[in-house]
Amino acid sequence: MADLSVNIGELKMKNPVMTASGTFGYGEEFQDFINIERIGGIIVKGTTLHKREGNPYPRMAETPSGMLNAVGLQNKGAKYFADHIYPRIKGLDTNIIVNVSGSAIDDYVETAEIINELDNISAIELNISCPNVKEGGMAFGVTTTGAHNVVKAVREAYKKTLIVKLSPNVTDIAEIARSAEDSGADSVSLINTLLGMAIDAERRRPLLSTITGGLSGPAVKPIALRMVWQVANAVKIPVIGMGGIMDWKDAIEFILAGASAIQVGTANFIDPTTTIKVEEGINDYLERHKIKSIKEIVGALEV
Numbered sequence: 126m127a128d129l130s131v132n133i134g135e136l137k138m139k140n141p142v143m144t145a146s147g148t149f150g151y152g153e154e155f156q157d158f159i160n161i162e163r164i165g166g167i168i169v170k171g172t173t174l175h176k177r178e179g180n181p182y183p184r185m186a187e188t189p190s191g192m193l194n195a196v197g198l199q200n201k202g203a204k205y206f207a208d209h210i211y212p213r214i215k216g217l218d219t220n221i222i223v224n225v226s227g228s229a230i231d232d233y234v235e236t237a238e239i240i241n242e243l244d245n246i247s248a249i250e251l252n253i254s255c256p257n258v259k260e261g262g263m264a265f266g267v268t269t270t271g272a273h274n275v276v277k278a279v280r281e282a283y284k285k286t287l288i289v290k291l292s293p294n295v296t297d298i299a300e301i302a303r304s305a306e307d308s309g310a311d312s313v314s315l316i317n318t319l320l321g322m323a324i325d326a327e328r329r330r331p332l333l334s335t336i337t338g339g340l341s342g343p344a345v346k347p348i349a350l351r352m353v354w355q356v357a358n359a360v361k362i363p364v365i366g367m368g369g370i371m372d373w374k375d376a377i378e379f380i381l382a383g384a385s386a387i388q389v390g391t392a393n394f395i396d397p398t399t400t401i402k403v404e405e406g407i408n409d410y411l412e413r414h415k416i417k418s419i420k421e422i423v424g425a426l427e428v
């Protein structure tokens with residue numbers, strides 16, 4: 126076996142494979158298919174301070190090589206997570222990371238404070254793609270100031286590893302990544318979904334109730350790879366890459382581009398055993414190339 130272990134902030138992971146938020150529930154849902162303790166880290170569903178019903182149906186649509194979703198962060202709120210879900214999953218021998226979302230800075234901070242009290246949650250992944258309702262609805266993560274304000278506030282409230290998840294719906298993702306780093310992020314993860322749209326021509330109707338939604342899956346991979354490469358060259362903190370990773374080869378490409386770890390998202394819906402196959406494939410690749418540790422190939426792209 127090659128050494129697959131990686132560190133992200135204070136997080137120690139047995140391998141670089143994680144699950145992307147919103148595509149793996151709370152992990153429990155996948156226990157019948159795989160041994161989820163073999164995964165390096167599980168990022169649970171987007172969690173907000175208060176319960177959210179999500180958007181009306183239809184909120185998923187298939188597109189060529191990808192899918193659109195507009196789930197709208199349906200969840201039962203941070204307190205419910207802490208009281209009811211956390212006790213069920215806290216004993217798992219893997220890193221459990223909570224994806225935190227909000228519509229105002231105070232919401233993010235209060236949610237982070239609740240999660241901070243949970244001993245076996247090793248990190249927060251801060252989803253800054255959410256609209257800032259108090260300031261006109263523009264997403265926090267699309268300006269350096271918006272990103273700075275929310276990351277700084279959460280950094281003061283949250284004592285453990287803070288991963289900031291970047292939005293790809295920006296002109297220059299590297300400057301947003303630098304802003305997150307300067308504001309105290311221990312790591313950045315990217316990409317979240319790309320804003321897209323699908324139309325049913327016969328009915329002259331959009332396929333999603335919200336008209337637009339987030340595109341994910343193989344269709345976004347080249348964009349994600351480009352952004353991971355740009356960000357890895359712009360910051361010193363570890364980068365976590367995702368966007369269309371379907372197999373081990375995709376994962377290796379992200380690692381060569383500069384990702385220290387990767388997340389599997391949409392692929393979980395197609396094959397719930399993808400994470401394990403990716404982990405095995407990464408190990409085989411390293412053995413085949415006689416590389417002792419995964420760390421040796423992070424950012425090892427030759428240009």
Ligand SMILES: Cc1cc2nc3c(=O)[nH]c(=O)nc-3n(C[C@H](O)[C@H](O)[C@H](O)COP(=O)(O)O)c2cc1C
Nearest residue numbers: 145146147171194252316317341342368369390391
């Ligand atoms: C159904 C669905 C729900 C998602 N929910 C969240 C979420 O709650 N928080 C978040 O930060 N990202 C969420 N995402 C984005 C994914 O975590 C990931 O960033 C994106 O899908 C790109 O990776 P992929 O192409 O491997 O799916 C969601 C994606 C999908 C498809």
